[in-house]
Amino acid sequence: MKLAPSILSCNFSNVAKAVSQVDELGLEYLHLDVMDGSFVPEITFGAKLIKDIRRNTNITFDVHLMVERPEDKLDAFIEAGSDIITVHQESTIHLHRVLQKIKSAGIKCGVSIVPSTPVSMILPILDMVDLVLIMTVNPGYGGQKLIQSCLDKVVELRDIREKEDYTYLISVDGGVNLSTVQDVATAGADLAVTGSAFFLSEDKAEFVNKMNDLIRKCQ
Ligand SMILES: O=C(CO)[C@@H](O)[C@H](O)COP(=O)(O)O
Numbered sequence: 184m185k186l187a188p189s190i191l192s193c194n195f196s197n198v199a200k201a202v203s204q205v206d207e208l209g210l211e212y213l214h215l216d217v218m219d220g221s222f223v224p225e226i227t228f229g230a231k232l233i234k235d236i237r238r239n240t241n242i243t244f245d246v247h248l249m250v251e252r253p254e255d256k257l258d259a260f261i262e263a264g265s266d267i268i269t270v271h272q273e274s275t276i277h278l279h280r281v282l283q284k285i286k287s288a289g290i291k292c293g294v295s296i297v298p299s300t301p302v303s304m305i306l307p308i309l310d311m312v313d314l315v316l317i318m319t320v321n322p323g324y325g326g327q328k329l330i331q332s333c334l335d336k337v338v339e340l341r342d343i344r345e346k347e348d349y350t351y352l353i354s355v356d357g358g359v360n361l362s363t364v365q366d367v368a369t370a371g372a373d374l375a376v377t378g379s380a381f382f383l384s385e386d387k388a389e390f391v392n393k394m395n396d397l398i399r400k401c402q
């Protein structure tokens with residue numbers, strides 16, 4: 184299981200520094216939480232920021248769109264240099280069309296579900312996604328507590344992937360820290376987003392080493 188730090192909890196007055204901290208640790212993924220103040224209460228940043236930081240790094244940009252009607256906003260995020268764009272099942276009635284559009288731009292596509300949405304709601308599109316993002320908190324804020332029962336969805340998604348020969352990665356987002364990372368790894372996630380636990384760590388290299396040690400012990 185790999186770690187994907189989210190810049191949501193970094194100091195927004197120095198985003199460039201946060202990106203280079205993740206880059207310098209040799210991590211493969213950077214998670215970018217886009218919030219529109221409508222699908223979720225908070226507003227974070229848009230495609231302009233993603234485009235600007237794209238110039239400084241080759242790290243995989245894992246863009247998590249928490250926006251209403253993502254179909255109206257996709258072009259800018261495609262153009263900004265996103266590598267993976269994940270949209271919420273709950274944010275659009277045209278989920279299939281949105282995923283098709285991302286794929287046809289040559290970008291990996293992901294689908295996310297909030298804690299109250301069951302896996303059954305995304306069964307019809309699982310054959311076309313590169314990533315499934317399981318929210319283990321209600322989206323909108325960093326620093327919340329992981330909802331354990333959401334990890335059952337990870338197990339469910341692994342079973343479906345094996346049975347149907349699908350290829351998506353399973354990512355877990357929300358409340359992943361030193362106390363919960365083993366539960367996430369044991370459930371079988373391929374990726375774990377870590378926001379506040381990463382950015383609030385004084386020594387980020389030590390934090391990543393500790394997380395990786397814990398992950399290794401349960402794989
Ligand atoms: O999408 C979100 C929140 O809506 C996440 O990506 C958070 O950024 C994770 O933060 P922590 O729970 O790790 O603090």
Ligand SMILES: [Co+2]
Pocket residue numbers: 189214215216247356376
């Ligand atoms: Co996120």
